[in-house]
Amino acid sequence: xxxxxxxxxxxxxxxxxxxxxxxxxxxxxxxxxxxxxxxxxxxxxxxxxxxxxxxxxxxxxxxxxxxxxxxxxxxxxxxxxxxxxxxxxxxxxxxxxxxxxxxxxxxxxxxxxxxxxxxxxxxxxxxxxxxxxxxxxxxxxxxxxxxxxxxxxxxxxxxxxxxxxxxxxxxxxxxxxxxxxxxxxxxxxxxxxxxxxxxxxxxxxxxxxxxxxxxxxxxxxxxxx
Amino acid sequence: xxxxxxxxxxxxxxxxxxxxxxxxxxxxxxxxxxxxxxxxxxxxxxxxxxxxxxxxxxxxxxxxxxxxxxxxxxxxxxxxxxxxxxxxxxxxxxxxxxxxxxxxxxxxxxxxxxxxxxxxxxxxxxxxxxxxxxxxxxxxxxxxxxxxxxxxxxxxxxxxxxxxxxxxxxxxxxxxxxxxxxxxxxxxxxxxxxxxxxxxxxxxxxxxxxxxxxxxxxxxxxxxxxxxxxxxxxxxxxxxxxxxxxxxxxxxxxxxxxxxxxxxxxxxxxxxxxxxxxxxxxxxxxxxxxxxxxxxxxxxxxxxxxxxxxxxxxxxxxxxxxxxxxxxxxxxxxxxxxxxxxxxxxxxxxxxxxxxxxxxxxxxxxxxxxxxxxxxxxxxxxxxxxxxxxxxxxxxxxxxxxxxxxxxxxxxxxxxxxxxxxxxxxxxxxxxxxxxxxxxxxxxxxxxxxxxxxxxxxxxxxxxxxxxxxxxxxxxxxxxxxxxxxxxxxxxxxxxxxxxxxxxxxxxxxxxxxxxxxxxxxxxxxxxxxxxxxxxxxxxxxxxxxxxxxxxxxxxxxxxxxxxxxxxxxxxxxxxxxxxxxxxxxxxxxxxxxxxxxxxxxxxxxxxxxxxxxxxxxxxxxxxxxxxxxxxxxxxxxxxxxxxxxxxxxxxxxxxxxxxxxxxxxxxxxxxxxxxxxxxxx
Numbered sequence: 001x002x003x004x005x006x007x008x009x010x011x012x013x014x015x016x017x018x019x020x021x022x023x024x025x026x027x028x029x030x031x032x033x034x035x036x037x038x039x040x041x042x043x044x045x046x047x048x049x050x051x052x053x054x055x056x057x058x059x060x061x062x063x064x065x066x067x068x069x070x071x072x073x074x075x076x077x078x079x080x081x082x083x084x085x086x087x088x089x090x091x092x093x094x095x096x097x098x099x100x101x102x103x104x105x106x107x108x109x110x111x112x113x114x115x116x117x118x119x120x121x122x123x124x125x126x127x128x129x130x131x132x133x134x135x136x137x138x139x140x141x142x143x144x145x146x147x148x149x150x151x152x153x154x155x156x157x158x159x160x161x162x163x164x165x166x167x168x169x170x171x172x173x174x175x176x177x178x179x180x181x182x183x184x185x186x187x188x189x190x191x192x193x194x195x196x197x198x199x200x201x202x203x204x205x206x207x208x209x210x211x212x213x214x215x216x217x218x219x220x221x222x223x224x225x
Numbered sequence: 226x227x228x229x230x231x232x233x234x235x236x237x238x239x240x241x242x243x244x245x246x247x248x249x250x251x252x253x254x255x256x257x258x259x260x261x262x263x264x265x266x267x268x269x270x271x272x273x274x275x276x277x278x279x280x281x282x283x284x285x286x287x288x289x290x291x292x293x294x295x296x297x298x299x300x301x302x303x304x305x306x307x308x309x310x311x312x313x314x315x316x317x318x319x320x321x322x323x324x325x326x327x328x329x330x331x332x333x334x335x336x337x338x339x340x341x342x343x344x345x346x347x348x349x350x351x352x353x354x355x356x357x358x359x360x361x362x363x364x365x366x367x368x369x370x371x372x373x374x375x376x377x378x379x380x381x382x383x384x385x386x387x388x389x390x391x392x393x394x395x396x397x398x399x400x401x402x403x404x405x406x407x408x409x410x411x412x413x414x415x416x417x418x419x420x421x422x423x424x425x426x427x428x429x430x431x432x433x434x435x436x437x438x439x440x441x442x443x444x445x446x447x448x449x450x451x452x453x454x455x456x457x458x459x460x461x462x463x464x465x466x467x468x469x470x471x472x473x474x475x476x477x478x479x480x481x482x483x484x485x486x487x488x489x490x491x492x493x494x495x496x497x498x499x500x501x502x503x504x505x506x507x508x509x510x511x512x513x514x515x516x517x518x519x520x521x522x523x524x525x526x527x528x529x530x531x532x533x534x535x536x537x538x539x540x541x542x543x544x545x546x547x548x549x550x551x552x553x554x555x556x557x558x559x560x561x562x563x564x565x566x567x568x569x570x571x572x573x574x575x576x577x578x579x580x581x582x583x584x585x586x587x588x589x590x591x592x593x594x595x596x597x598x599x600x601x602x603x604x605x606x607x608x609x610x611x612x613x614x615x616x617x618x619x620x621x622x623x624x625x626x627x628x629x630x631x632x633x634x635x636x637x638x639x640x641x642x643x644x645x646x647x648x649x650x651x652x653x654x655x656x657x658x659x660x661x662x663x664x665x666x667x668x669x670x671x672x673x674x675x676x677x678x679x680x681x682x683x684x685x686x687x688x689x690x691x692x693x694x695x696x697x698x699x700x701x702x703x704x705x706x707x708x709x710x711x712x713x714x715x716x717x718x719x720x721x722x723x724x725x726x727x728x729x730x731x732x733x734x735x736x737x738x739x740x741x742x743x744x745x746x747x748x749x750x751x752x753x754x755x756x757x758x759x760x761x762x763x764x765x766x767x768x769x770x771x772x773x774x775x776x777x778x779x780x781x782x783x784x785x786x787x788x789x790x791x792x793x794x795x796x797x798x799x800x801x802x803x804x805x806x807x808x809x810x811x812x813x814x815x816x817x818x819x820x821x822x823x824x825x826x827x828x829x830x831x832x833x834x835x836x837x838x839x840x841x842x843x844x845x846x847x848x849x850x851x852x853x854x855x856x857x858x859x860x861x862x863x864x865x866x867x868x869x870x871x872x873x874x875x876x877x878x879x880x881x882x883x884x885x886x887x888x889x890x891x892x893x894x895x896x897x898x899x900x901x902x903x904x905x906x907x
Contacts, residue, residue: 002581009580009588013595016633020599020626024607027625032616053617106619119619163384165393196382 033106038076041109042083053106054115059084060099077102087115097122134202137176137183140213153204154213155221156183160197170212174201183207187215195220227295230283230378231371234327237276237334238367241360244269248357252350263348270341270356273363274334281331284324284377288317293392296379297323303398304836306808309405313398316408320398322531323370323377325411329528330366332419336448337363340423344444351441355430362422365555372547400836400843406466414459414486418524420452421489424496425521425559428514432566437510437573442503449500450897453493454890460486461886469846474774474857474874476882479623484608485527488601492520495597498590501749503576506646508587510576511567512594518563523601525556530608582648589641596634600626624771628702632709635764638757639713642720657723661715668711672765673704679853680773680877687775699772706768713761717754744895752896759892762885769854769878777875778861780868791873794849794856795820796829798869811835815860815869819849831860831871855879 033053041047041054056074063072069090075082087105097103097120107117134155140147156174159182163172171191175182185203195201200221205214244266251262284297293299301320303313319325337359344352369375387393401407424445431441463483464476477483496516502509529552567574580587603626611617643657677693684691684699693700725740732739744751781787787798799816806812814832818825829847836843849856854877861870 002579005580005582005585005588008583009591012583012592016592016595017599020603020630023626023629024603024622028607028616028618028622031621031625032610032618034616035611106617161384163393165387165391196384 038074038085039083041085041115042113047109048111048113049108051106051108052115053104054085055102055104056085058097058099058101058103063097074103074105085109085113085115087117089117089120091118091120137174137181140183140207141181148207148209151204151206151216153202154183155200155202158195158197158199158201163191163195163197171215174203174213183211183213185213185215185218187218191218192220226283226287226292227378227380230280231376233276233279233283234367234370234378235276237273237280238364240269240272240276241364241367244273244360245357245364248353248360252353256350260348263353264345266353266356267341267345267348270334270337270360273360274338277327277331277334277367280378281318281327284327285315285318288314291390293386293390294381295377296381296385297321297377299381299385299392301398302392303403304400304808304810305398305403306806306810309408312405312408313403316402316411317398319411319415320402321377323375323379325415326366326370326375326528327377328412329415329419330363330370332415333359333363333366333422336419336423339448349440350434351427351430351436352444354433355427355441358426358429358433359422362426365551369548369551372551375548400834401470404466404470406462406469410459410462410466412459413455413462417452417454417456417459418489418527420448420455421493421520421524423452424449424517425563428517429562429566432514432563432570432574435570435573437570439504439507442500442513446497446500446504447897447899449493450497450893453490453497454893454897456486456490456493457886457893458890460490461883461890465883468879469848470843474776474859474872474876475771476879477771479618479620481530481608482527484604484623485523485530488523488526488605489520491597491601491604492516492523495594496520498593502587502590506577506579506587508576508578509590509594510574511571512576514563514567514574516594516598518559519598519601522556522560522563523605525552525559526605528552529556579647584644584649584654586641586644586646586649589637589644592637593634593641596630596637600630600634628698628706631764631767632702632706635706635713635760636709638760639709639716642754642757643716657719658716661712661719664715664719665708665711668715669704669708672707672711675853676703676707680769683773683775683875683877703768703772706764710761710763710765710768713764714758717758717761720754721751748898749896752892752894752898755892755895756889757892759885759888759890762881762888764885766878766881766883766885770876770882773877775875777873778871779873780870783863783867783869787869789871792854792856792875793821794826796858796871796873813860814845817847817858829856829858831858833860833862850880852880853877 031051033051036044036047036052036054038054038056041052054074055077057077057079059073059075063070069088071086071088073084073086075084087103087107089105101122104121105115105117106119107115109115134153135143137154137156140152140154154174156176159173159175159179162170164170169186170184171187172185173182174185186208187203187205192201195218202219202221203213203215203217205216207213246266247262247269248266251259251266253259254262284295286292287295287298288302291298291302293302298317301317301324303310303317303320305313317324319328337356340352340356340359344356370377373379385393427441427445431437460483463486467478468474468476493516496513499509499513499516503513529549578587580591582588604623607618607622640658643654645653680703681693681699684696691699721740721743724743725736728734728739728743729736734742744755775792777791779789779791781789781798783798783801785798785800789796796817796819799818802812802814802816804812804814812832812834814830817829817831819827819829827849829849831847832845834843834845844859844861847858849858854875857874857876859872859874861872863869
């Protein structure tokens with residue numbers, strides 16, 4: 001083995017390794033982003049100007065797909081209230097984007113506290129939802145006629161043997177703990193995976209005049225997790 | 226039936242244990258006395274094959290009979306009603322977390338059984354121990370399959386299935402996967418993954434029996450080329466699928482799972498070239514062992530990333546702590562076994578490496594390995610960074626590394642075949658390279674013209690103040706990449722021309738007869754050159770299609786006659802076709818006539834499919850393919866005001882990527898074509 005050639009070889013190898021590390025450090029400083037929650041970004045004044053990767057839930061009704069760039073608000077994943085961040089998004093809108101969708105947004109927080117982003121990934125809506133604040137069946141029925149046709153959230157347990165294929169007038173029946181009172185549920189969408197007899201579910205929708213609950217979305221209660 | 230599946234996996238597991246015990250014990254007794262036991266070890270390998278084959282047959286049958294008592298079938302059965310429906314029934318087997326692991330284990334048993342079949346008449350110590358290692362790896366996979374989240378034979382909850390066996394919940398194969406490329410992408414990738422266990426097993430086997438001869442390399446080198454080829458095809462098909470199905474117009478996003486498939490491919494390049502030096506010069510012995518081990522560890526890393534939930538990815542399955550520790554243990558164990566072996570056997574695996582000069586062929590192989598290893602390690606580190614509390618890196622960082630490393634790599638790849646062992650003679654080198662260099666200069670000039678007239682204006686469109694002289698990436702990197710790509714093409718071409726001409730002169734044959742002879746006889750070499758040529762074309766295509774994409778969003782009235790103009794094409798809206806398939810899926814298709822300079826040149830029919838059972842939308846993209854660019858047309862939806870939202874992308878030179886990819890596959894295919902005879906014992 002030629003000693004000089006060997007030294008040169010090691011030298012060139014070192015140059016390659018150092019250059020690659022230099023590129024990673026140089027470019028990565030401007031491009032890489034730390035993962036932050038919505039409340040962390042809101043609470044941290046130092047976050048302004050920093051590149052962050054924020055995971056949050058899209059606030060229902062806060063967006064308009066037509067506007068360009070698109071604006072919308074996000075809040076912490078799973079929370080139904082609490083701090084929000086406004087997002088201005090300058091990219092193609094994923095087809096899965098919508099209310100309550102979990103979005104992972106990478107961008108820079110500007111001095112107005114707005115997250116400017118060109119990079120968004122959406123995850124499918126979580127199948128779990130908190131039952132906090134949802135009416136029980138007894139509460140719902142006690143509201144009387146006044147609640148008919150109004151959008152409400154209710155929670156209950158799936159009655160044994162009540163789940164039927166989609167297409168019928170009743171998809172399943174939910175009841176309060178103990179089995180009564182109960183209400184028939186109409187729903188044609190996809191049931192959450194893992195929903196079985198006795199599962200606690202959280203429904204969004206409205207009670208119609210026939211006393212059937214027209215569900216718009218069906219999630220498992222997060223206690224089922 | 227589902228329980229029977231578990232039973233057969235259990236049988237396979239027991240057979241794997243028996244095989245290892247018999248092989249190890251047989252070795253202890255010695256070649257003569259232990260022969261009976263060793264034979265049992267080989268036969269038990271077929272037992273593993275039989276058990277896993279029975280399991281996967283049960284699962285496949287369940288997909289064909291739509292047996293929804295299998296939870297896995299309920300969740301992953303295809304709802305497709307097209308002519309390809311039968312194909313998607315097969316695809317269901319590998320469409321999810323559980324089935325894909327079983328599929329992988331099954332491929333591994335096929336490789337192990339193939340080795341057993343080939344080496345049974347020889348039963349040399351090296352093959353015996355390597356087979357034991359393969360079955361040891363198999364045990365890890367089989368045990369992982371019994372972890373509940375990974376088990377494909379779980380029963381559905383009773384409420385899921387009606388009395389007539391009908392499915393009561395909404396579920397089924399992800400519609401994005403119901404595409405022809407997606408039926409082929411996972412199996413090819415998994416064949417590559419499983420196949421890379423073979424060089425790993427023989428590397429460890431060679432360390433165990435302390436045999437540093439080239440025997441192990443000769444046994445596994447074709448399987449390794451085959452596996453690397455399959456891995457490449459799998460990556461390529463995944464890119465094609467991403468391009469035509471996901472609707473974002475790209476084909477590579479540096480997603481963690483994409484990266485995971487790239488890592489063993491990169492180190493696989495190093496492994497194959499180390500094998501060449503090992504066989505021809507008796508050098509690079511530790512490199513070969515190390516690259517075999519590292520490639521296999523990167524294969525495991527892919528599984529680890531998708532199954533442990535450590536990194537967020539579009540591909541990721543549900544998080545599972547047990548799988549996390551199990552696959553982590555597998556990776557650390559494999560790496561440790563390799564490193565420990567290299568240290569302990571350091572003396573005998575010292576190769577006859579001669580580095581006499583920086584411009585020798587040895588050096589170029591060495592830098593090939595260094596670049597591939599550095600690239601793989603950096604990509605792995607960036608990918609895993611968020612898992613250990615670090616930053617998440619986007620495409621900008623990956624691109625910033627991939628471009629210079631890729632350029633340097635293609636340059637080395639281009640000139641390597643012209644270099645000489647030990648020391649390259651300058652005059653001789655010049656005489657070989659001068660014509661290819663001239664030809665490359667001409668091609669580069671043509672590409673530079675293309676850059677100035679077609680690519681740079683696209684860059685200006687998004688960056689109006691960009692200066693062509695000071696843009697490091699979009700001018701200098703682009704042009705240098707064109708130049709090295711052209712050089713790779715011309716050098717490889719010249720090797721074929723010069724070789725054929727020399728042979729024609731010596732043998733008095735015609736030029737094309739000689740060329741044919743070179744390609745079909747000297748397969749490893751000519752296949753390698755062809756692969757180099759394909760890589761040269763790919764890098765040229767990558768410059769255009771990854772750096773200079775024009776992205777335009779327009780909205781038009783939903784009335785026939787509405788039109789918009791992009792990239793010299795006028796799209797005139799003709800109307801909408803809506804259709805409900807028998808499975809309740811809603812298909813929407815927009816018809817556009819396309820005019821160029823007032824002449825009707827074709828039609829585009831972008832659309833969307835609303836999948837009923839899965840409650841999901843898929844974009845059906847319309848692509849107009851031209852030699853120098855694709856026009857990529859996406860229908861994004863209709864807004865409340867009835868305006869049609871369109872997204873049109875112009876992707877320059879993207880066909881060059883697919884074409885170069887095809888040339889690379891052809892080259893590697895030629896290189897791996899089997900010899901007539903396998904090596905006997907050393």
